[in-house]
Amino acid sequence: MEQPIPSKASFGQRLATGLACFTRALGSPEFCRQAAALLQPAPAPAAPVAAKPVELPPERRHAAGLAVLALLQREGRLIDFLQEDMAAYSDAEIGGAARVVHAGCRKVLADQLTLEPVLKEAEGAAITVPAGFDAQRIRLTGNLAGQPPFSGTLKHHGWLATSVRLPTVSETLDPRVLAPAEVEL
Numbered sequence: 001m002e003q004p005i006p007s008k009a010s011f012g013q014r015l016a017t018g019l020a021c022f023t024r025a026l027g028s029p030e031f032c033r034q035a036a037a038l039l040q041p042a043p044a045p046a047a048p049v050a051a052k053p054v055e056l057p058p059e060r061r062h063a064a065g066l067a068v069l070a071l072l073q074r075e076g077r078l079i080d081f082l083q084e085d086m087a088a089y090s091d092a093e094i095g096g097a098a099r100v101v102h103a104g105c106r107k108v109l110a111d112q113l114t115l116e117p118v119l120k121e122a123e124g125a126a127i128t129v130p131a132g133f134d135a136q137r138i139r140l141t142g143n144l145a146g147q148p149p150f151s152g153t154l155k156h157h158g159w160l161a162t163s164v165r166l167p168t169v170s171e172t173l174d175p176r177v178l179a180p181a182e183v184e185l
Contacts, residue, residue, distance in 0.1 A: 067175065129151075
């Protein structure tokens, strides 16, 4: 009967076990196969299968954008204004409605974003666009020829959001509802 090897075998115990295995492997091909299998490196643990990210429906992926659109509707009636057929109204009526829509939508922008012009110069000013300009911040239009620097007229100063305060949308709310139906009783 073999003696159990303690979990922390001394050097002498390990040497005796090694010599016994060596001697036995020389005498028994079956024992040698078993010992060789034990000496193979342990198979690498299976790489954890990355959990496939949960694919959110589009209304959940874009919930913050839909929430801003709902705010623009609530404060400025933007969707109502854009969905209305303006052909039946006079310019004066459209202008009056536009003032209300403008005031409400402007309030939403001020509450949700801090905006500043991309370029500080006044629209209509002569400007020079240097080499290496950021094409996301400056779009060149008109007759583009040659290499920068380019000289031109600022047609629109652009907008940059320097602070964003989009609303958090509760998981219990349906972000597709931009404005609930109103029923007066």
